[in-house]
Amino acid sequence: MPSALRKAYAERLDSGRLKHDPAQTAALDHLEALETRLRRRDLFGGRPKVRGLYLWGPPGRGKSMLMDLFYAGAPEPRRRRAHFHAFMARIHDLIRQWREGDAAARRRVFGQHRGDDPIGPVADLIAREARLLCFDELQVTDIADAMILGRLFEALFDQGVVLAVTSNREPGDLYRDGINRQLFLPFIDLIRDRCEVVEVAGPQDWRVGRLGSSRVWYAPADDMGRRQAFDHLWQDLRGDEPEEPAVLRVDGRQVVIDRTVGGMARASFEALCARPLGPHDYLALAERFHTLFLEDLPLLDEGRHSEARRLVTLIDALYEGKVRLVTLAAALPEALYPRGIGAFEFERTVSRLNEMSSRAWIEQRSGERPPV
Structure with missing residues (x-):
């Protein structure tokens, strides 16, 4: 029986809003597999590791549209959909609040107040809000982002957060030629370890x-x-x-x-x-x-x-x-x-x-x- 995701895609094909694209159809298979992994996690309870999905390819191939369809029916009530840059802007704001806040302000926002390192409390807050993070347009050009991504997502993954993301770049090409790129490489390794990397490269933009x-x-x-x-x-x-x-x-x-x-x-x-x-x-x-x-x-x-x-x-x-x-x-x-x-x-x-x-x-x- 077709999944809700595949039915929604088929409806767009039938209505003429989309045209058949083999690369999109292949990506649907991987998105359905992620749905299955998420359902199994709920069956077993706890926080078992669930491998996420990293869809990458040239602009205009329908990656964001596929992510929209997946997010609409994802079997995870605690989920969040955001553009990656908007998410990182919030992360930097939370880091600022931790560093500038006194104990009362920290407890009010984060539910804790001890320590100098903001990454753990920020990751705890995000993990309480969402067990599935869906991002569009993951790209890294800012050194401030690059320096915290590895530690941030290591903490999020340790708490069972699952990542589904689109990007125009293969993980190894993220932050290419960036300042101190060697400090960013652990994030690339994390992505490859915790996400299935799938290219969506149909011939038509x-x-x-x-x-x-x-x-x-x-x-x-x-x-x-x-x-x-x-x-x-x-x-x-x-x-x-x-x-x-x-x-x-x-x-x-x-x-x-x-x-x-x-x-x-x-x-x-x-x-x-x-x-x-x-x-x-x-x-x-x-x-x-x-x-x-x-x-x-x-x-x-x-x-x-x-x-x-x-x-x-x-x-x-x-x-x-x-x-x-x-x-x-x-x-x-x-x-x-x-x-x-x-x-x-x-x-x-x-x-x-x-x-x-x-x-x-x-x-x-x-x-x-x-x-x-």
């Missing part, structure tokens, strides 16, 4: 297919049909995944992107270019996301040359990072900033915006972009 068949420059923004089409494309690519904020740590600061789904981000021109952000912020954005929905890009006059300059810097970072760009704008690129300080240099940005709006960019550049 389904998101690119949907982007390639849609326009990616919507103008004018005050046309209700254009705005609705922009929103519809976001919803189509988002699927059933929840939106959540992402925190980028840049040069000791935090840059918050309010609306993200996996490797996609949605932000307004005002949020990205009317704030004092710079090249490092935009490079971090381009490294973190493979697709950006940029909305409400206005006509810029001479009085907004600072915003125009930031837009130039943003597009340069996205272009070099080969990020896919979907834009809701007041006009075509040529009309955005025709005169003012830096208008001549803006012509290069116009050229790049036109190239990034082409089907060739969506289909060819996406394949060249290194996995993150």
